[in-house]
Amino acid sequence: MQTLQQLNDGLLLGAKQVKIAQGLTVFPGKLFELADSLEVLDLTDNQLSSLPDNFADLHQLKILFLSNNLFEHLPDVLGQCPKLEMIGFKANQIRTVSEASIPKQTRWLILTDNKIEQLPDSLGQCHRLEKLALAGNRLTSLPSSMVNCHQLALIRLSANQLTELPDWLFSLPRLAWLAFSGNRFSHVEHCDNTRVPTIELGQSSLGKLLGQGASGLIYQARLHTEPKALPTSLAAIAQDDVAIKLFKGMITSDGYPADELDCCLTAGDHPNLINVLAQINQADQLGLVMQLIPPSYANLGLPPSLKTCSRDTFEAHTRFTWQRIVKIGSQMADTLAHLHQNGISHGDIYAHNIMINPQDNVLFGDFGAASNLNKFTPEYQQLMQAIEVRAFGNLIEDMLNLVEHPHSPKAQVLHQLVQDCLRPNLSARPSFNDLKQQLASMA
Numbered sequence: 001m002q003t004l005q006q007l008n009d010g011l012l013l014g015a016k017q018v019k020i021a022q023g024l025t026v027f028p029g030k031l032f033e034l035a036d037s038l039e040v041l042d043l044t045d046n047q048l049s050s051l052p053d054n055f056a057d058l059h060q061l062k063i064l065f066l067s068n069n070l071f072e073h074l075p076d077v078l079g080q081c082p083k084l085e086m087i088g089f090k091a092n093q094i095r096t097v098s099e100a101s102i103p104k105q106t107r108w109l110i111l112t113d114n115k116i117e118q119l120p121d122s123l124g125q126c127h128r129l130e131k132l133a134l135a136g137n138r139l140t141s142l143p144s145s146m147v148n149c150h151q152l153a154l155i156r157l158s159a160n161q162l163t164e165l166p167d168w169l170f171s172l173p174r175l176a177w178l179a180f181s182g183n184r185f186s187h188v189e190h191c192d193n194t195r196v197p198t199i200e201l202g203q204s205s206l207g208k209l210l211g212q213g214a215s216g217l218i219y220q221a222r223l224h225t226e227p228k229a230l231p232t233s234l235a236a237i238a239q240d241d242v243a244i245k246l247f248k249g250m251i252t253s254d255g256y257p258a259d260e261l262d263c264c265l266t267a268g269d270h271p272n273l274i275n276v277l278a279q280i281n282q283a284d285q286l287g288l289v290m291q292l293i294p295p296s297y298a299n300l301g302l303p304p305s306l307k308t309c310s311r312d313t314f315e316a317h318t319r320f321t322w323q324r325i326v327k328i329g330s331q332m333a334d335t336l337a338h339l340h341q342n343g344i345s346h347g348d349i350y351a352h353n354i355m356i357n358p359q360d361n362v363l364f365g366d367f368g369a370a371s372n373l374n375k376f377t378p379e380y381q382q383l384m385q386a387i388e389v390r391a392f393g394n395l396i397e398d399m400l401n402l403v404e405h406p407h408s409p410k411a412q413v414l415h416q417l418v419q420d421c422l423r424p425n426l427s428a429r430p431s432f433n434d435l436k437q438q439l440a441s442m443a
Contacts, residue, residue: 001019001020001021002015002018002019002020003020003022004020004022004024004028007020007028007030007031008028008030010033012034013033013034013037014034014037015034015037015038016037016038016039016040017038017039017040017041017042018031018034018038018040018041018042019041019042019043019044020042020043020046021043021044021045021046022046023046023047024043024046024047024048025046025047025048025049026048027043027048027050027051027052027055029052031058032054032057032058034058035057035058035059035060036059036060037060038058038060038061039060039061039062039063040061040062040063040306041058041061041063041064041065042063042064042065043065043066043069044065044066044067044068044069044088045067045068045069046066046068046069047069047070048066048069048070048071049069049070049071049072050071050075051075051077051078052077053077054077055075055077055078055080055081056077056080056081056082058081059081059082059083060083061081061083061084062083062084062085062086063084063085063086063306064078064081064084064086064087064088065088066088066089066092067088067089067090067091067092067110068090068091068092069089069092070092070093071089071092071093071094072092072093072094072095072096073094073095073096073097073098073101074089074094074096074097074098074101074102074111075101076098076100076101078101078102078103079100079101079102079103079104080103081103083105084103084105084106085103085105085106085107085108085128086106086107086108086109086306086309087102087103087106087108087109087110088108088110089110089111089114090110090111090112090113090114090133091112091113091114092114093114093115094111094114094115094116095114095115095116095117096116096118097111097116097118097119097120098120099120099121099122100122101120102120102122102123102126103126104122104125104126104127105126105128106126106128106129107128107129107130107131107151107309108129108130108131108132108309109126109129109131109132109133110133111133111134111137112133112134112135112136112137112156113135113136113137113251114136114137115137115138116134116137116138116139117137117138117139117140118139118140118141119134119139119142119143120143121143121145122145123143123145123146123149124143124144124145124146124147124148124149125145125148126149127148127149127150127151128151129149129151129152130151130152130153130154130174130309130310131152131153131154131155131309131310132149132152132154132155132156133154133155133156134155134156134157134160135156135157135158135159135160135179135182135254135255136158136159136160136251136255137159137160138160138161139157139160139161139162140160140161140162140163141162141163141166142157142162142166144166144168146168147168147171147172149172150172150173150174151174152172152174152175153174153175153176153177153309153310154175154176154177154178154310155169155175155177155178155179156179156254156369157178157179157180157183158179158180158181158182158183158254158255158256158259158369158371159181159182159183159251159255159256160182160183161183161184162180162183162184162185163183163184163185164185165180165185165380170383170386170387170426173424173425174390175387175390176310176349176387176388176390176391176393176394177310177347177348177349177350177369177387177391178345178347178371178384178387179254179255179347179348179369179370179371180371181255181256181259181260181263181370181371181372182251182255182256182259185375186259186371186372186375188256188258188259188262188372191258191261191262191265191279191281191286193261193262193265193266193279195265195266195268195276196265196276196277196278196279196289197231197233197234197278197279198231198278198279198280198281199223199230199231199234199278199279199280199289200228200280200282201246201280201282201285201287203223203224203225203228203230204221204222204223204224204242204244204289205221205222205224206219206220206221206244207219207220207221207222207241208220210243213366213368214254214368215247215248215254215255215257215260215368216245216246216247216248216257216287216368217245217246217248218243218244218245218246219243219244219245219246220241220242220243220292221241221242221243221244221289222238222239222240222241222242223237223238223239223240223242223278223289224238224239225238231278234277234278234289237277241292242277242289242290242291242292243289243290243291243292243293244280244287244288244289244290245287245288245290246280246285246286246287247260247261247285247286247287254368254369255368255369257286258286259370259371259372260367260368260370261279261281261286261288262372263344263367263370263371263372264276264288264367264370265279266342266343266344266372266374267338267339267342267344267367267370268338268342270334270335270338270339272331272332272334272335272361272362272363272364273335273338273363273364273365274290274291274293274363274364274365275290275291276288276289276290277289277290277291290365293355293363294357296357296358297355297356297357297363298355298356298357299351299352299353299354299355300328300351300352300354300355300356301313301314301318301350301351301352301354301398302314302315302351302352303350303352311394311398312350312351312352312395312398314351314398314402318402319402319403319404320399320400320402320403320404321403321404321405322403322405322408322410322411322414323410324360324399325396325399325400325403325414326410326414326439326442326443327360327443328354328356328360328362328399329392329395329396329399329414329435329439330436330439330440330443331361331362332349332354332362332364332392332395333392333432333435333436333439334432334436335362335364336349336388336392336432337431337432337433337435337436340373340381340384340385340388340432343372343373343374343376343381344367344370344371344372344373345370345371345373345384345385345387345388346367346369346370346388347369347370347371347388348366348368348369348370349388349391349392349394349395350391350395351395351398351399353365353366354395371384382427382431383426383427385431385432386426386427386429387426388432389421389429389430389431389432389435390421390422390429392421392432392435393417393418393419393420393421393422394421394422396414396417396418396421397418397422400414400415400418410442413442414442417435417438417439421435
């Protein structure tokens with residue numbers, strides 16, 4: 001984090017990255033003195049509502065973050081920026097996105113949590129577009145021109161006003177991560193799933209914060225019998241450590257908490273899913289009581305970077321054997337077959353959402369981007385599964401890129417499995433049951 005004073009004093013000359021959050025109301029003109037070097041500009045958490053007409057003079061700029069500001073429209077001048085490929089305007093007041101405002105070389109566009117009702121047809125000219133985050137807007141449709149966005153791998157559509165999913169989505173050859181809960185055809189106003197008992201937040205004592213994601217905070221906690229008795233099924237674990245996820249507010253970057261709660265409960269029980277013990281279903285607070293993951297478990301991978309865009313990253317020392325890949329892949333294929341059998345699309349099949357222990361036993365969770373498919377026709381459910389199969393193929397491929405003996409016969413069989421998962425034609429991809437059987441035969 002730098003300061004406006006450092007910029008004004010000339011201390012940032014030659015900088016490639018600048019991040020300033022000081023309640024700015026006017027774009028700092030001194031930034032133009034960095035035009036020959038500045039590649040990443042982060043002015044998140046300010047009070048800006050416009051950019052100067054000559055903003056494109058920042059001719060080396062590749063990445064721009066202006067989230068949590070006061071913009072009411074996406075600035076047209078962005079479309080003139082020669083190298084700008086990642087744009088983040090999350091949590092502004094944006095209502096309009098003009099035909100001229102999106103650079104054609106854009107790879108990653110974040111417009112989450114705004115008031116956008118319509119997107120321009122010019123979005124279909126963004127042939128490099130790989131990641132598109134649109135959750136929490138007012139969209140009733142998507143431009144049909146987006147059928148030309150053949151590189152699109154991830155799209156977040158949750159918490160809009162879409163009446164249906166456009167058919168052309170299922171023709172995109174690289175689409176692997178699709179989330180659409182919280183639209184007119186899919187929103188759950190109130191989760192009435194009774195698979196697990198309901199408790200009140202007051203029947204728990206929250207401890208340390210274990211982690212947080214887009215949709216909520218996870219605490220270590222304990223259940224107790226005050227002010228009223230716990231449900232019978234929970235009495236045995238009173239005073240045991242559990243994990244409680246408390247959803248944030250009314251809307252998150254992935255959608256509405258009620259939809260996530262519904263998907264998590266509809267998913268059912270599976271040995272490789274984080275076990276849900278109870279739900280908190282109050283008017284002012286939704287939450288999940290879950291098993292506490294043993295400390296021997298750690299994340300399989302790390303989230304995508306600005307460079308990899310939609311693909312996971314890993315610690316530098318990470319290596320896999322083909323046996324490890326088969327064991328992890330087998331558990332994931334079985335888990336995903338179970339989810340789709342129960343009508344749930346996870347939407348976020350990534351190594352960074354998978355936890356493993358030293359024996360490579362898998363625990364999988366985080367339903368923030370999940371969607372309930374039970375109102376869909378069987379044909380649509382199969383297409384949704386095919387999209388997730390591609391994400392699974394990406395996961396196996398990411399591990400294969402770090403395999404110790406890439407040319408071994410077993411590794412080559414896994415490479416063929418990946419190619420089957422990545423087929424451009426969705427109907428030609430294997431199902432998760434097919435993948436489960438193939439991996440089982442290798443094990």
